Amino acid sequence: MKLTGTIIKGVADCFVIWQHELRNVLKDIGVVLMFIIVPIVYPILYGTIYNTETIREVPLIVVDESHSSLAREFVRKIDATADVQVFAYASSLEEAREMVNRKKAYGILLIPSDFSRKINRGEQAVTALYADMSGLLFYKAILLATTEASFEMGHEIHIQQEAPLSYESVPFYNTQNGFASFLLPAILILVIQQTLLLGISILVATTRERNRGRLVPAEDVYTGTFRIIFGKVLAYLTIYVFVCIWALVIVPHLFHIPQLTNYGTLLLFNLPYLLACIFFAMVIATFIRGRETPMMVLVFTSLPFLFISGVSWPLSAMPGFWRYFGYLVPSTFGIQGFVKINSMGASLWETAFEYRMLWLQAGIYFVIACLIYGRELHKAKHLR
Secondary structure: OHHHHHHHHHHHHHHHHHHHHHHHHHHOHHHHHHHHHHHHHHHHHHHHHHOOOOOOOEEEEEEEOOOOHHHHHHHHHHHHOOOEEEEEEOOOHHHHHHHHHOOOOOEEEEEOOOHHHHHHOOOOOOOEEEEOOOOHHHHHHHHHHHHHHHHHHHHHHHHHHHOOOOOOOOOOOOOOOOHHHHHHHHHHHHHHHHHHHHHHHHHHHHHHHHOOOOOOOOOOOOOOHHHHHHHHHHHHHHHHHHHHHHHHHHHHHHOOOOOOOOHHHHHHHHHHHHHHHHHHHHHHHOOOOOOOHHHHHOHHHHHHHHHHOOOOOOHHHOOHHHHHHHOOOHHHHHHHHHHHHHHHOOOOHHHHHHHHHHHHHHHHHHHHHHHHHHHHHHHHHHHO
């Protein structure tokens, strides 16, 4: 009977903590901004910016120091692509930069004087490409056009010299090479992690400020590690169930992002990701002391987390340190798995590695969070 009464009281306290945490979230404008406003607005903002997917006829300036027939042929191939229009020739790189600064063009192609000579010798010829990074779509269009032209020209040269097998490049899953279809799924997953990280950090910092540096309030319900952890997690899950439906289901539908999965698979994959993000955020938040600190420190982690996820650069080509560092962050496996499931139609079995790693992260960060809160409770008992 005593054990049953303890369990009943623990569950009741857990729900009281859940109510307290929800109330703390809704009373704090900073947390409301992170938990509700940002997850709603950011996906719409990014989707609107990149929804055009591709842009055509981006003006390009050519600086031709070779003045050879091969250089002119290379430029013609670039101009023939749908993405780029050769706007003008410049006599020097400085003149071309001035035209880009005046927004007459968004990129510069520099063909060196030894371009034709190296090709005729069977050596690799190198050209320099400069792009205006104020718009990623401009950079993408110029890079793809020049890469496509170089592949085509290289293929023709090899045919003349070696007569290799013919080939054709066919992109899978993102057939029009759209930027939104490539980038938006990764951003949607990252937004979930980062808003949880920032919001929970603000909540923990506020609790410390109100309780003279203590992590746990002095109320009677805050007397057990597990009831504190589960009460807080339940509050965050209550909010982020709706956030995930909006960000991972509705937003891709609004912007016609490819969705090749069923919602059951997406739900099963998203559960360990959410738990891993919450426990990860709870652990990191315990090191935060002031409400302003998360905005000054944690906001800037978004871009590094996106890069180490492997969505913009293959994990296999990443330095070992950064690849293993990415294993500490839930978004690394969340992005990899979500892209496979949502954009490629993979099953849960086909994302077994990412799925298991997310459960492993959730378990490890849960244990660390329990140790930290258990220590805080132990310190609080000595102060009472």
